[in-house]
Amino acid sequence: MLNTAINLQTGFGHLTDLPCITLQFGEASAVVSLYGAQVLSYQPAPGDDILWLSPLAQWHNQTPIRGGVPVCWPWFGPVDARLNPKQQSLPNHGVVRTRLWQLAEQHITADSVSVTLAITVPALPYHPDETTLQLQLTLSDSLTISLVCNSVIAQQAALHSYFSVANIDNTRVQPLPLQYQDKVSGSDQHSSKPVATFKAEVDRIYAKPAAKLQLDTGAQQLELGQSGQDATIVWNPWQDKSRNTKDLADDSYLEFICVETARLQLQEAAPLQLTQQIKLTQ
Numbered sequence: 001m002l003n004t005a006i007n008l009q010t011g012f013g014h015l016t017d018l019p020c021i022t023l024q025f026g027e028a029s030a031v032v033s034l035y036g037a038q039v040l041s042y043q044p045a046p047g048d049d050i051l052w053l054s055p056l057a058q059w060h061n062q063t064p065i066r067g068g069v070p071v072c073w074p075w076f077g078p079v080d081a082r083l084n085p086k087q088q089s090l091p092n093h094g095v096v097r098t099r100l101w102q103l104a105e106q107h108i109t110a111d112s113v114s115v116t117l118a119i120t121v122p123a124l125p126y127h128p129d130e131t132t133l134q135l136q137l138t139l140s141d142s143l144t145i146s147l148v149c150n151s152v153i154a155q156q157a158a159l160h161s162y163f164s165v166a167n168i169d170n171t172r173v174q175p176l177p178l179q180y181q182d183k184v185s186g187s188d189q190h191s192s193k194p195v196a197t198f199k200a201e202v203d204r205i206y207a208k209p210a211a212k213l214q215l216d217t218g219a220q221q222l223e224l225g226q227s228g229q230d231a232t233i234v235w236n237p238w239q240d241k242s243r244n245t246k247d248l249a250d251d252s253y254l255e256f257i258c259v260e261t262a263r264l265q266l267q268e269a270a271p272l273q274l275t276q277q278i279k280l281t282q
């Protein structure tokens with residue numbers, strides 16, 4: 001018999017009062033915080049975590065948790081003017097990273113353990129009606145994270161995963177499109193190889209990325225499946241930004257990269273189904 005379980009748990013790591021849910025499927029485990037519906041841990045087997053959580057992460061006073069898989073919604077990065085008709089001062093990456101979500105469903109089957117977290121947002125700056133958003137988490141021989149919103153509204157979203165890396169010098173993500181929007185220089189760039197490596201600050205938006213990416217962490221090989229996306233963002237803050245970011249330690253940039261599955265288009269009001277699947281292959 002496989003050991004399977006879903007449990008409520010108070011606290012994860014140094015965030016000792018954070019309400020969380022733990023999932024167990026055989027050797028594999030995952031932890032998701034109700035604050036932000038943020039996955040904080042994924043261990044295919046007991047040992048090293050696939051996901052990275054900052055040692056300085058906090059969650060009180062409307063602070064988004066630095067690490068795991070933040071949910072960015074309904075905008076990515078600074079709010080787009082189309083979503084902010086009253087030109088308010090609004091937080092980076094939307095409004096659900098700093099709210100409490102509810103456990104809506106849980107299932108244990110022979111093949112997987114899954115939970116659905118949900119949140120109803122009473123109104124958005126550009127949309128007066130309430131909107132419900134769900135995060136579906138399925139643990140099996142991989143971890144699948146899906147963000148679902150059935151409302152036909154303009155919405156951006158990202159699953160902003162922070163992956164632990166063993167050696168940043170040997171870390172690579174591929175295959176990526178050759179063209180990308182470089183947020184560091186503020187220009188469009190062209191690479192000769194379909195690979196991202198990390199020797200300085202990296203903050204890139206790749207449009208129309210492949211449905212499967214390989215992440216080599218210097219010690220492990222991960223396969224990242226994505227669907228519903230029109231962009232992948234690859235981010236590492238490097239040394240200066242690590243030093244200057246309150247909830248990163250000086251050397252945090254050596255320990256993680258973000259590979260984010262996103263939908264950024266705002267041309268068309270449409271429902272959302274955005275998925276990232278994380279699988280350890282070696």
Ligand SMILES: O=P(O)(O)OC[C@H]1O[C@H](O)[C@H](O)[C@@H](O)[C@@H]1O
Nearest residue numbers: 077092093183203233234235258
């Ligand atoms: O500090 P945060 O609001 O969590 O954003 C962290 C990072 O998220 C994304 O990767 C963006 O592309 C970066 O420009 C941003 O710095």
